[in-house]
Amino acid sequence: MSSGTEQRPHTTGPAPLAEETNAAMPRPTGPWTPPQRAPFPPPAAAWAPPPAWSLPPAGLGPHPPGVPAPPARSGTRWGWIVLGIVAAIAAVVLIGTVAANNRTMTVNGTVTIYGMSGYVTPGSGCTGTVASGMPVTLYDASGSVVGTATLTGSGIAANTWSTYTSGYADSCSYAFTMTDVAATDDHYRVKAGSASGDGVGFSREQLETSGAHVTYR
Numbered sequence: 001m002s003s004g005t006e007q008r009p010h011t012t013g014p015a016p017l018a019e020e021t022n023a024a025m026p027r028p029t030g031p032w033t034p035p036q037r038a039p040f041p042p043p044a045a046a047w048a049p050p051p052a053w054s055l056p057p058a059g060l061g062p063h064p065p066g067v068p069a070p071p072a073r074s075g076t077r078w079g080w081i082v083l084g085i086v087a088a089i090a091a092v093v094l095i096g097t098v099a100a101n102n103r104t105m106t107v108n109g110t111v112t113i114y115g116m117s118g119y120v121t122p123g124s125g126c127t128g129t130v131a132s133g134m135p136v137t138l139y140d141a142s143g144s145v146v147g148t149a150t151l152t153g154s155g156i157a158a159n160t161w162s163t164y165t166s167g168y169a170d171s172c173s174y175a176f177t178m179t180d181v182a183a184t185d186d187h188y189r190v191k192a193g194s195a196s197g198d199g200v201g202f203s204r205e206q207l208e209t210s211g212a213h214v215t216y217r
Contacts, residue, residue, distance in 0.1 A: 115130070141188070160215060188201070
């Protein structure tokens with residue numbers, strides 16, 4: 001018995017199997033490797049202050065990039081060098097001046113006095129009452145006393161004035177020494193005894209080399 005509905009044939013066919021569906025997808029070959037990831041950026045370096053030698057001098061500020069640095073002012077350096085030389089010369093002059101003002105000398109000398117006790121030959125020891133305790137005074141160029149000494153009563157006989165032709169001495173030389181005499185003048189005077197008079201003049205060079213030798217008659 002037939003009905004009025006027409007039976008249409010099934011055109012889609014049976015549903016594909018799972019194996020057939022997977023067959024259409026490509027399969028990887030070889031061993032499995034993990035997927036590559038983008039590398040992480042390196043950690044930022046810790047901040048540190050710049051070294052002192054790279055900083056500009058205080059008060060000048062940083063030098064603009066791209067602009068040439070101004071040349072070093074060599075004139076200032078030479079100025080300091082010249083100033084140092086001048087200061088060194090001034091120091092040497094000052095030291096020399098101070099040393100000259102404080103310079104001292106020792107003055108050796110003799111006072112030869114006519115006459116003595118007895119008759120002796122030159123070179124022998126002699127004595128005299130006039131010389132015993134006689135003062136010897138040294139004056140500088142301004143007349144100030146810069147050294148004193150006192151004669152003893154003993155000396156060395158000499159034939160200073162050639163009074164005797166028989167070989168006897170006619171005078172006696174008495175030695176003296178003055179220490180710490182200010183050597184600041186060029187000319188000095190030596191006076192023996194306390195009588196009036198200016199004494200005998202000597203240069204500083206004479207006093208330092210040969211000494212002061214005075215005759216008294």
